[in-house]
Amino acid sequence: MLNFYTNTQSKTYDAWGASSCQPAIAGGRGRYCALKLRKLTRQFIKDRSILPVNPYGDWNESMLVDEDLANDINLYLQEVGREISAKKLQQYLAQDDVCAKHGIEKPIAERTARRYLNALGYRFTTPKKGQYADGHECDDVVFYRQNVFLPQWRHIQHRMDSWITADCLPEYGPKMPGLQVIAWFHDESIFYAHDRRKRAWYHKDAPATPYRKGEGASLMIADFVSADFGWLCSPDGRRTARRILKPGKNKDGYFSNEDIIEQAEEAISILKECYPQYEHVLIYDNASTHLKRPEDSLSARKMPKGTPKEGQNWGIEVTKRDAVSGKIIYKADGKPEKTKIHMGDARFADGTPQPLYFPAGHSREGVFKGMAVILEERGFGDMSKLRAECKKFKCAPVGPGQEQRCCCRRILYNQPDFVNIPLVLETACKAAGVTAFFLPKFHCELNFIEQCWGYAKRIYRLCPESSREDQLEKNALNSLDIPLDTMRKFANRSRRFMDAYDRGLNGRQAAWATRKYRGHRVLPEGIMNELEKNSVV
Incomplete structure (x- = not known):
C-alpha cells in the first residue's frame, strides 16, 4: 500500500483510499481488507514498529514447507534406495546435525514420517515393471x-x-x-x-464372489x-x-x-x-x-573321441516320423518314438567333403570315425593323447591369434564348417x-x-x-x-x-536413455555418469 501511495509513477499516487484498494484487490480481498491496511499503515507511520504477523495456521504447518529440508530428505531417500522406510526417515530427522541445520526442536513420530513420504511422492506398493536387462550383457x-x-x-x-x-x-x-x-x-x-x-471399483460392502481357478x-x-x-x-x-x-x-x-x-x-x-x-x-x-538346424547338421556336442567298439555305432537321435504323412510317431506311453541317423558330411578347408563314417570297403564300413580320426584327417597330427573335452567344457583362455588346442571338442567347435551352419x-x-x-x-x-x-x-x-x-x-x-x-x-x-x-550403450543405459522423464524426476547419479560418458545427455 505504501508503495502505491508514495510512487509518483503510480496512478494511485497520493490517493489514500485507492492505494489501499489496489493490494486488497491483488490479494483477492475486498473493502474490509483495504480498511485494515489503512489502519495498520497509520500505526506503522506513527510508531515505526514491526507490523503484526497473523499466526493463523503456522502451528499446523508441515516442516516440508522448508525447501532446504525437503531437498535434503530427497537426497537422503535416493541414497537409501530400495530400503526406504518411515522408521529410517524418523531416525534421519532425529540426528543432531540435521536438527541443528534446520532448527528441528523435537523428533517426529513414525506416523508423521509416513505422511512425509506420501507428501514427497512415495507410495508403499509393488514396483512397476520396466525394461528388464537380464542377460543383455553376456x-x-x-x-x-x-x-x-x-x-x-x-x-x-x-x-x-x-x-x-x-x-x-x-x-x-x-x-x-x-x-x-x-x-x-x-x-x-x-x-x-x-x-x-482384476483391479476395479468395488463397493466396500460388496460380498466375495466365487471365481474360476486357473x-x-x-x-x-x-x-x-x-x-x-x-x-x-x-x-x-x-x-x-x-x-x-x-x-x-x-x-x-x-x-x-x-x-x-x-x-x-x-x-x-x-x-x-x-x-x-x-x-x-x-x-x-x-x-x-x-x-x-537340419537334423543331420554338424555338431561336436556329443561326439565320442574314439571309434565305437565292435558292434556299436554312434548317430544322432531324432524323433521318428511317418514316411508318408510326416507326422510324429508316438509310443504306447505317449512319448515320441526315437531313431538314430547318420550325421551329414563335413568339409575340408578347400571345400571337399569329409565323410564322418568309414566308407564302403573299409573293415568298419558305416561306423563313426570319432573326433580323433576326423581331426587327424584335417592335419592336426596325433590326437591320441589329447583329451576329449575339458572339465565341464571350461577351456583355458588363449591369447589373441593363438589356436585353441586344449581338447578335441573345442578344436572341432572352432572349425568353419562346424560354425557356419545355415x-x-x-x-x-x-x-x-x-x-x-x-x-x-x-x-x-x-x-x-x-x-x-x-x-x-x-x-x-x-x-x-x-x-x-x-x-x-x-x-x-x-x-x-x-x-x-x-x-x-x-x-x-x-x-x-x-x-x-x-552408440555403444549397454542394456541398462539404453533403457534409461530411451525413457521420457518429467521435469521433477531425477536420474540416479550412477546412470547420469554412464550416459554422460557416452554423450547421450
Missing part, C-alpha cells in the same frame, strides 16, 4: 548384437521409412539407392480365457507386423499369414519349426503377390524354435528370395510386436469373461484391431533402442 549376446544384428540393421535402415512420433507421418530424407525395405517382425502370444482385469482355455496367435502396413495381410484382407493354434497335447499340439516355415512361406507368397515393389525382411526372435528357416526364406534376421537373445524391446500384444491384451481384458473357446477366439481377434498410428509409435520406441545400442 559376452555371446553382446558379440551377436554388436557384430551381427546391428550391422545387418544398419545395412537396411537407410532404405526404410522413419515415422515421426507426433503425427506418425513418414519422414522422407535421403535414402540409399534401391528398393524401399519393409521390416516384418514376427512373434507369438497366448490369450487365456480367464485373463481379465487360466482356462488358451489360444496362441502367431503373426507378422510392420510399421508401414500393420498386420501382414493382402490389401483386401482376404489372405493373411496369421496362425491360430489351440496349444496342448490333446488339442492342436505346439508351434514347431515346421509350422514356422509353413507360415513364412505363406507370408512370402502374400508379399510377393501384393507388395512386389518393396524389398521385404522377416525378423524373428532368437528362440530355439526359430533357430533349428538354419532351416533361414535357408527356406533365402530360397524364396527374402532375407531373415534374428534378434539378439533377451532383447524383446527391439521387437515392437511385443508392445502390440500388450495393447491387444489390455483391450482383451475388458471383454466379458467366458470359458467358451469360440468366445475366446472372437475376443482375442477383435482385440488385435490396433490403430496403425499406435503401431508406429511402438516401432519408434524400438528403433530408439537400436540407435542406443548402436
